[in-house]
Amino acid sequence: MSSTKVCFNSNCKDALDRSRKGWRRRTGEFADLCHRCASAYDEGKFCETFHLNASGWRCCESCGKQIHCGCIVSFHMFVLLDAGGIECITCARKSFILTPNPAWPPPSLFLPVLPERNKDLSSKNWSQIAGSGPVPWRQAPSLFSSSSAQSDLQPRMPFEVDIRSGSDRIISIERLSASSFERKTGDKLAERLTNDCLKLGASDILENGNAGFNWAEQANARVNVPQKSSFSKNDTSTSHFGLAVSSLCPNDANDQPKVSGTGAPRPTPPVIGKQFCGHNGAELSGEPQIRNGRPKGDTRPRTQLLPRYWSRIHDQELQKISGHSNSVCTPLFEKMLSASDAGRIGRLVLPKKCAEAYFPPISQPEGLPLKVEDSKGKEWIFQFRFWPNNNSRMYVLEGITPCIQSMQLQAGDIVTFSRIDPEGKLVMGFRKASASPSDQGNEAVNAKTGDASVKKTKAGEVLSTPHQLKGCLVSPGISPIDQANSADQNSPWSKDDISRCSTEEVVGAKSSFRTKRKNSTLSSKSKRLRVQTEELTELKLTWELAQGLFRPPPNCDSNVVVVDGFEFEEYEDAPIIGRPTILATENAGGKIQWAQCEDCFKWRKLPADAFLPSRWTCSENSWDPERSLCSATQELTAEQLEYLIPTSTRAASKEIKVTKRDPDSDAALQALDALANLAIQEEGETLPESSQATTTKHPRHRPGCTCIVCIQPPSGKGPKHEQNCTCNICSMVRRRFQTLMSRREKKQSEKEAEKNSLQNPEQQNPEFPVMFPDDEEIQLCTASPDEKTVNCALQLKGNIIDLNIQPERDDEVSSGSDSGGMRRSRMRRFVRGGTSGMQVYQSLSEWECRWRPNTT
DNA sequence: TTATTGCATGGCA
DNA sequence: ATGCCATGCAATA
Incomplete structure (x- = not known):
């Protein structure tokens, strides 16, 4: 490394005697800027100053302010509007258009040091300003047993990223977000250019697979998008991330899904390729995009996918699920099986937001047959349907009993849903909440309750017991060896399928079935206490x-x-x-x-x-x-x-x-x-x-x-x-x-x-x-x-x-x-x-x- | 009689 | 206060 540092701004390159931090780079470091550039950055004038002639400038739909959307520097200065176009963050906040740019991480995640201009924004919980993340339901005909054609609407942004830490993940997300746009520049730019005013909306991007402006100049603007990215929609050879597409509209005002070819996308989480871009749920929102369904001034709070449904799937397992290099696996959500779910009734109650966000919209209670693969590749067909319930809906997957039995799942175990692109396959994985004593000897955690590994449930229970995972999902931090060692020999699922879940998951598991419901037909003390000699x-x-x-x-x-x-x-x-x-x-x-x-x-x-x-x-x-x-x-x-x-x-x-x-x-x-x-x-x-x-x-x-x-x-x-x-x-x-x-x-x-x-x-x-x-x-x-x-x-x-x-x-x-x-x-x-x-x-x-x- | 289905209820976040 | 959802339960097969 050169001893003489120069300003990170390629348009400046002044020698740095004392650098100041600018935006965060994909490496996790901050761009070292000279005083002048840093000041411009802090004042929000960096792009104006240095990128004025670059492409990617767009106007705020509300105030008309020009924002350099194609630049990492202005990354958080705008939001994409569902109907197309952008809005500057100020207007977005005013009008409660709080949906962030799809698949973008909370700014706080990757912009720990924000310029003054963004402080007010960054100080807010991202959830307030975004329901970002969940992959919208992309029409994936292969998921339907009755369908055969495959959607072509799945722009994916391939990247190679080494992800080893949280910050890396953040960076990955950052790359993703950038790449999501970058990708848009490739094949259909011309079409997009015919679009009025180069509007770049989330839905536009998602549905058309490209953006309305040329991102090729991003290098000029120091957008750190991996150059090895493929801009070809069809080139997935190096895919690591993608952005799923929804061709379906969000729910209407009543949150009832409906089919629409032009509607806004459903929530869009980062799509995970061979590497895990661990969305933590904060980026996930099962809340269907509300832009089309609600007026701008709608201040109705956006609920987010509950943390317990955040998929905790791990990259290794994603890799396993995705199977081959061209597959991109998107963890969707997971759910701990309730007694009802695991019971003989064969119905899995789906979290509403998950169902609406990740499963195809259904307008009739009868729903649709849904094809789901397990991690073994075995196909199952469930009926995805809903029941009217208190002016709402209750979504269920019916016919899950064989699958549940095949996986040897019980209440408390966790089923996970992921999607594999480009096939659009739904993959159902699972984590067992059980662990055998032989697996536990080395996995205790410290008795001192201050131990970080001791977690509290929402109910305040303290748990610390490590748990074993089985199936296709792996939690971070457990070596494959451990996974293999902990395999249940009796399980039809191989050691490869077995991994462990985090304490947090265990927490949920235990707290779930520890509590008791009155008159439970499944719970009787005599049964519970029956001594099996x-x-x-x-x-x-x-x-x-x-x-x-x-x-x-x-x-x-x-x-x-x-x-x-x-x-x-x-x-x-x-x-x-x-x-x-x-x-x-x-x-x-x-x-x-x-x-x-x-x-x-x-x-x-x-x-x-x-x-x-x-x-x-x-x-x-x-x-x-x-x-x-x-x-x-x-x-x-x-x-x-x-x-x-x-x-x-x-x-x-x-x-x-x-x-x-x-x-x-x-x-x-x-x-x-x-x-x-x-x-x-x-x-x-x-x-x-x-x-x-x-x-x-x-x-x-x-x-x-x-x-x-x-x-x-x-x-x-x-x-x-x-x-x-x-x-x-x-x-x-x-x-x-x-x-x-x-x-x-x-x-x-x-x-x-x-x-x-x-x-x-x-x-x-x-x-x-x-x-x-x-x-x-x-x-x-x-x-x-x-x-x-x-x-x-x-x-x-x-x-x-x-x-x-x-x-x-x-x-x-x-x-x-x-x-x-x-x-x-x-x-x-x-x-x-x-x-x-x-x-x-x-x-x-x-x-x-x-x-x-x-x-x- | 038993299993399934569809809805209702109520606890809880 | 509201909505979710686990589960109860009556109706139906």
């Missing part, structure tokens, strides 16, 4: 272990809840399952905790907020490097230890000590790992139809309800129960605690009588309801031969991970004792201790489990 894993934990393992969630303060005089240390969030530790207060008053090394059994002092995996050793003592070896001495003296660790806990500790030899104890710890792993599975495993697949929020703790939500202790956010609440849950809690306390008192007195006797720890451990299952659930817990253990029922395929106490009779007072865990004056209970919502994190390469709410 062969799939049931029992975890046996003493209640002390359980209490110790259930750590308060991070960053979660406890509330003290009193139920019949008993105090609960209640946490809004779900507990974390990890290695039991002993909380203590240092002499200085600071809170600490003591944890025992798995290998040497020495106790190490840790910060109070440290969360340990179920297996933890000195080597992982990152808090105290001096004691990160087992050879390091233990800080605690025997006396201190004696004080800290009460008999029962010592016993429990001892139990851990013998873990490596004791099958039962080993099982306990293994069970934790299993719990963690299973939680992932549970996270991803599609719930059986009976238990999942509802998306309606269940009211929190509905008295009398025995659903998975309501069997949890009533507390947490939302209406809390009164102390004297007589609902079944509160009654049960009371009963259990009365039982427990009487046991404790009894044990205490016994202990005092035999204070020197070291009892069998198991005999000392009172049963303690880690959870508070209702009777029905209790029945489903497999009774343990050991009455002093807590049964943790993990229903693998049923996706119920229940950590339930052993069934017991309330009047059954078994032996119990105080314990380390019970040194706390309160017991912990976790509001979000839903049994179906366990969440797994990985911390320091170890698994931790965390409960996740099963409803919000």
Whole structure:
């Protein structure tokens, strides 16, 4: 690179002593301009100054202002009008013509530094000014089983772009936008020139495949359009992007689609070729273009395609879908299958905007047969139709059952729709929401909730479990190897088809079927909790272990809840399952905790907020490097230890000590790992139809309800129960605690009588309801031969991970004792201790489990 | 009786 | 307040 920089403006080329930033180039860098050029740019006079004689100047349809539309510099100074022509951005804003230039990215995406002239614009959310993006439904006869001819109206702009980052994508989009125009210059320029006033409208472009002005001079104007672009409409050999065409009109004022040869295009997302130009949905708007249907002054808000329908398809998969080099794959949208969708009824409810944006317009409820290919190339024909619904329409795809079954999809899985050009084929892909435990070992995410990988659903649920994808879609960030490794061997879909989806998708998946709808014919608790014996894993934990393992969630303060005089240390969030530790207060008053090394059994002092995996050793003592070896001495003296660790806990500790030899104890710890792993599975495993697949929020703790939500202790956010609440849950809690306390008192007195006797720890451990299952659930817990253990029922395929106490009779007072865990004056209970919502994190390469709410 | 179809309802964003 | 959409459900096959 030359040491002497010159002004990026080719018409200037002044040496730069101090450069100023101009427009953003396709490389992501900004054009370095000299002071003079930069000033011109900032003042919006750059093109006037330097490109006055270049082609591409057009007049604003409203104010007549001349704008150099063919230039990257003025890229955001105008919008294309659906009916043709342009409007300067000022007028566009005034008249609420907020539709951006098709397939153009939000300016904020690729113009992080905007000149002053655009600041007001850029400060607005692009959604306010644009419903840009979605590919309009391009008449693609091949999609119709009854059609044979192929539309010729598909201008595509081939480019080669390396896309490796978001910014690259942005750049790609930028290229696309430019190329979209560039393409127009090729074959039909002459025709366009006959058009009046060289009007260049989105629809014109889309429908005619060229623009109304000569873009060939863009080089002069420093428009950074790849020169390798093909200008030939038919030359797709280097295609990477394209711009789909709609020959169909938008919906009318009533949003009812209709056929029109001259209407404005439907929403137009960037078309993706061999490289993914990841539209993020912000550019997607399923809202049909409204220009023709509404007056200019229409201020009706433009809704956009909901994020949950944004296609998250990845370039690799796009490539796979598109198959051959000439294909351009456009991700359209995706939808998580609801119970209804995945049910036997065979109807997939389509998001209205998606249906109207991406599927052919239908005027009759009967609709049209729609040919869809899966990623295997197998063709399916669905009936795309609608039902009148509240003065609107409800679009469905009928006859999807065979396809759904072929893909082995269940509610919660995601189906994706893409289009392959130039064929115009609709391709249906899918992502499974399920994941097998074996796939999960390396994919945990950090338990620290600050981890970026922990995402929140719209309902506020925190999820972090990675998920597995199957089918033709791949999410970013997962290597093909991982995908292959995670392939479900039993699936007819090959490893190549299997990939993973992002956490975000998982979020949606789980939140979707976690919620419950009343009277769901598919959801019955008995079904949900049906124990499939062969799939049931029992975890046996003493209640002390359980209490110790259930750590308060991070960053979660406890509330003290009193139920019949008993105090609960209640946490809004779900507990974390990890290695039991002993909380203590240092002499200085600071809170600490003591944890025992798995290998040497020495106790190490840790910060109070440290969360340990179920297996933890000195080597992982990152808090105290001096004691990160087992050879390091233990800080605690025997006396201190004696004080800290009460008999029962010592016993429990001892139990851990013998873990490596004791099958039962080993099982306990293994069970934790299993719990963690299973939680992932549970996270991803599609719930059986009976238990999942509802998306309606269940009211929190509905008295009398025995659903998975309501069997949890009533507390947490939302209406809390009164102390004297007589609902079944509160009654049960009371009963259990009365039982427990009487046991404790009894044990205490016994202990005092035999204070020197070291009892069998198991005999000392009172049963303690880690959870508070209702009777029905209790029945489903497999009774343990050991009455002093807590049964943790993990229903693998049923996706119920229940950590339930052993069934017991309330009047059954078994032996119990105080314990380390019970040194706390309160017991912990976790509001979000839903049994179906366990969440797994990985911390320091170890698994931790965390409960996740099963409803919000 | 069962499956399918078409519409209605109501939760929710 | 409005529209979407998941699902219930009656009518129909």
